[in-house]
Amino acid sequence: MGEGSDLEALRHGDEGAFVELTSRLHGPMLRLAMAYVGDHHVAEDVVQEAWLTAIRSVDRFEGRSSLKTWISGIVINLARARRRKESRLVTFTSLLRGEVGRGPTVDRARFVRDGTWREPPRRWENMPEETLLGKETLARVGVAIDALPAKLREVIVLRDVSGLDNSAVSELLGISAENQRVRLHRARAAVRKALEDYLG
Amino acid sequence: MRCIEVVELMTDYLEGALSPRERDRFEEHIAGCDGCRAYLGQLRVALRVMSGLAAEPVPARIQEELVAAFRNWKSGNV
Numbered sequence: 001m002g003e004g005s006d007l008e009a010l011r012h013g014d015e016g017a018f019v020e021l022t023s024r025l026h027g028p029m030l031r032l033a034m035a036y037v038g039d040h041h042v043a044e045d046v047v048q049e050a051w052l053t054a055i056r057s058v059d060r061f062e063g064r065s066s067l068k069t070w071i072s073g074i075v076i077n078l079a080r081a082r083r084r085k086e087s088r089l090v091t092f093t094s095l096l097r098g099e100v101g102r103g104p105t106v107d108r109a110r111f112v113r114d115g116t117w118r119e120p121p122r123r124w125e126n127m128p129e130e131t132l133l134g135k136e137t138l139a140r141v142g143v144a145i146d147a148l149p150a151k152l153r154e155v156i157v158l159r160d161v162s163g164l165d166n167s168a169v170s171e172l173l174g175i176s177a178e179n180q181r182v183r184l185h186r187a188r189a190a191v192r193k194a195l196e197d198y199l200g
Numbered sequence: 201m202r203c204i205e206v207v208e209l210m211t212d213y214l215e216g217a218l219s220p221r222e223r224d225r226f227e228e229h230i231a232g233c234d235g236c237r238a239y240l241g242q243l244r245v246a247l248r249v250m251s252g253l254a255a256e257p258v259p260a261r262i263q264e265e266l267v268a269a270f271r272n273w274k275s276g277n278v
Binding site (some may be wrong): 052142 | 202203204205207208210211212215217233234235236238239241242243244245246247249250251252253255256257258259262263265266267269270271273274
């Protein structure tokens with residue numbers, strides 16, 4: 001179903017469309033909320049609150065951004081507010097000050113002096129789907145994302161978990177396309193490394 | 201271009217942010233380098249795994265509460 005028809009269906013009170021939409025967007029929204037609050041239950045609360053906010057304000061939504069971008073913005077605002085409010089999330093919040101970082105994203109020891117691979121990475125394309133998309137693989141990637149500095153985490157969740165495009169993410173986070181690419185690059189390198197530690 | 205530099209251009213490449221000249225040099229390197237091609241393939245696998253993280257069902261309790269809220273809103277609106 002297209003974005004425009006989702007919006008129309010919601011406005012017309014189409015319950016089936018609403019259920020479908022909440023099912024489809026639950027994972028992305030939950031992961032996004034998690035990126036800020038770090039606690040599964042709190043993140044669920046945020047998602048629920050975001051839907052209630054969306055229902056109340058859908059008539060005022062002008063459709064300048066996509067419905068998914070709009071709802072992601074609601075999740076971000078609520079999750080940030082929640083993070084500020086909850087002191088018990090303070091240990092997680094300390095991670096939020098993390099900087100973007102600089103320097104190479106691949107261990108220099110992986111290369112010989114002329115800058116070529118000491119030992120090339122393995123090919124994963126032919127690994128069985130049940131390994132690549134199995135529970136354990138997903139869990140490890142989830143942990144790797146949670147461990148990222150906040151500035152990297154929010155970008156990779158919006159782009160690679162939620163599947164929003166770069167212009168939507170620049171708009172939501174108020175960052176330049178360049179800054180977004182730098183963060184995305186570091187974040188993806190960290191996730192790849194975590195996968196390599198697991199898959200070999 | 202050396203492998204150690206090519207790996208740092210992977211995201212710019214995937215994002216379509218390289219200049220035409222850089223992109224040609226990047227692709228030329230990749231075509232002749234198993235290691236960098238494997239690395240790019242690993243990044244693509246990482247992207248697939250991450251999109252798999254989004255597939256999480258709504259807990260029934262939450263779905264019920266949301267539908268109730270939706271009906272409420274509808275009855276006040278329609």
